[in-house]
Amino acid sequence: MVTIFTPTYNRAYIIGKLYGSLLEQTDRNFEWLIVDDGSTDNTREQIGSFIREDRISIRYFRQENGGKHRAINRGVREAAGELFFIVDSDDQLTPEAVARIVYHYETVREDKTFAGVCGLKAYFSGEKVGRESDFGILDCNALDYRFKYAIKGDMAEVFRTGILREYPFPEIEGEKFCPEGLIWNRIARKYRLRYFYEKIYLCDYLPDGLTAGIVKLRMKSPLTSMTYYSELYHSPIPFLQRMKAAVNYWRFAFCSDRYFSAKIRQIGFCSLPLFPIGFLLHLKDKRS
DSSP states (O other), X not given: OEEEEEEESSOTTTHHHHHHHHHTOSOOOEEEEEEEOSOSSSHHHHHHXXXXXXXXXXXXXXXXXXXXXXXXXXXXXXXXXXXXXXXXXXXXXXXXXXXXXXXXXXXXXXXXXXXXXXXXXXXXXXXXXXXXXXXXXXXXXXXXXXXXXXXXXXXXXXXXXXXXXXXXXXXXXXOOOOOHHHHHHHHHTTOEEEEEEEEEEEEOOOTTSTGGGHHHHHHHSHXXXXXXHHHHHTSSOOHHHHHHHHHHHHHHHTTOOSOHHHHHHHHOGGGGGGHHXXXXXXXXXXXX
């Protein structure tokens, strides 16, 4: 079974469209698991109406607002499915999404070097998110997919639930944002994904969504941002990408009140020549 997991915050006005796309799935071997991250609108009532319809399996949990990463941690703990698929509350799935996930997963299920499978995201217009690059089937880890093969655009990752339980998101007091890439990159050091060139996930990026305010979110959660970029800097990726990671590390390190010596220890002295560029970007961010 697949756990389709939706973290949500004040999306009562649009989550019904996702529900509609789940009703259209040709393969119904899934549960819809929702973690409400402290919504102040009528999300609870909206989900309650879906549950009363009793057309698909729905489980709903509510918690104090703590950010998407905390909601994911809760979802992973509660999930009943062998696979865990994060679908945001303002997005939708194609009718064959679950069926195609299950089909491709069965081809690698017995190979424990695979953490799961991954399909394409597309805009509601049908255009692929990112540059077109028809690779058919590609078996590699997430870092190679992005940096070795240089394939652009967000993807629709579906992980084994058991593996996500091995790699929980860090929950730092006072911070409400943690990039999913931090965990996906950690998983990539040990596991591969089977990427398949089929559109299974439909999305747009809303003005009030996480993507629109990503820099501000990183500034307000500097410790997780620093951890993401320091680990990326020490990853086996091209030199230029490592330098960009170091610049961004220092860019958000200026938002942290950690001692400078601790910041140096986290990323290393070799990154210091990029310190001034990070500082200039930090000043630009503050003016934005």
